[in-house]
Amino acid sequence: MREYIVRRLLYTLMTLFAVATILFFLFRMLPGDPTAQVISPALDEVAQARLKQAFGLDQPLHIQYLLYLKNLFALDWGRSFTSSRKVFDIIQYRFWNTIFLMGAGMCLTLMVGIGMGMVMAWRRNGPLDLWPTLGSLIFQSAPPFITGLLLLMILSYRLDLFPTGGMRTPGVQLTQGMGLFLSWDFIHHLILPTLTVSLYYLATPMLIMRDSMLEVMGSDFIELARAKGLKPHVVMIRHAARNALLSVVTVSSILVGFAIGGQVIVEQVFSWPGMGSLMVEAASSHDYPVAQGTFLVLAIVVIFLNLLSDISYCYLDPRIKLGDR
Structure with missing residues (x-):
C-alpha cells in the first residue's frame, strides 16, 4: 500500500x-x-x-x-494588474469562502445521496425508489441558476426565511478567524447556495449507490451473511454498502471537479464572494495574474481531492493491498 x-x-x-x-x-x-x-x-x-x-x-x-x-x-504569485495587491492575498480571502460553500454542498450531496441510494436499493421498485429517482432527475435537468432563483423567490422573497444574497448581513458585528465561518449569520447565508449545489448534483451519487448496491446484493458473500442470521441492517451497512461505496468514491472526485466549475454560476446568483466570482472579474478585466492564480488554486483542489480518492481505495478495496504484496 x-x-x-x-x-x-x-x-x-x-x-x-x-x-x-x-x-x-x-x-x-x-x-x-x-x-x-x-x-x-x-x-x-x-x-x-x-x-x-x-x-x-x-x-x-x-x-x-x-x-x-x-x-x-514561495507563494509569490505576482501582483494584480488592476489593484496592485498581491495575488495570493486576494485569493486567500476568496478561497475559504468557496471551500466552505463547495464543502457544505458536496458533504450534503454525498450524505443524502449515499443514504438514499442504500434505501432505494433495499426498497427496490417501491415508492421509496421511484419518487427520489424522479425528483433527483428533475433537479439535475434544471440549470443551477434556475433552482437558485426559485429558492430565492420562494424562501427569500415570499416567505422571508433566508437572506437574498451575500455572505453576511450588513451591520452585523463580525468575529475573527474561524468564528466568522461558524457564526449563525454566515450559516444562515450559506443554506440556500448549499441547497442549490446539493439538489443539482444529488442524482449522480444516489443512483450510482443504488445500482452498486443492487449489484453487490446479488453476490455470494451477501447470501452467506444472510445465511449466518445477521440482521438486515447489518448486512446492508457492513457488507453491501462498504463494497458499493467504491463506485461512489470514484465518481465523487469527478463530481467535485464539476462542482468547482459550477460554483461560478451559484456564486453569481447568490452574490457569494468566492473564487468563481473572482475568476469572472479577473477574466473580464484582463487581470491575468489573478485569473492565472485562481485557475491554479482550483486545479490544486481538484487534483488533491483526486489523490484523496485514490488513497481511500486502499482502505475500501482490499484487492489493492493484495496487489502491492
Missing part, C-alpha cells in the same frame, strides 16, 4: 507541474494586451519600461517562466 501511495503522490506532482505550465503559456497566448490595464500607451517610454520591470514583463518568456516556477513554491 505504501508503494501505491508514493506512486500516486508522484503522479500528482507531475500533474500539478503540467497544469502550472499550461496555465502560464495559455494566459500569455490570449488575445489583447493585459498590461493595458496598468501601462497606458499615453505614458512615455521610460515610465512604461519602469512599470514593465515592476511587473516582471521586461524579461524574455523563458526567464518569466523560470521565475514563475520559482515564485510558485
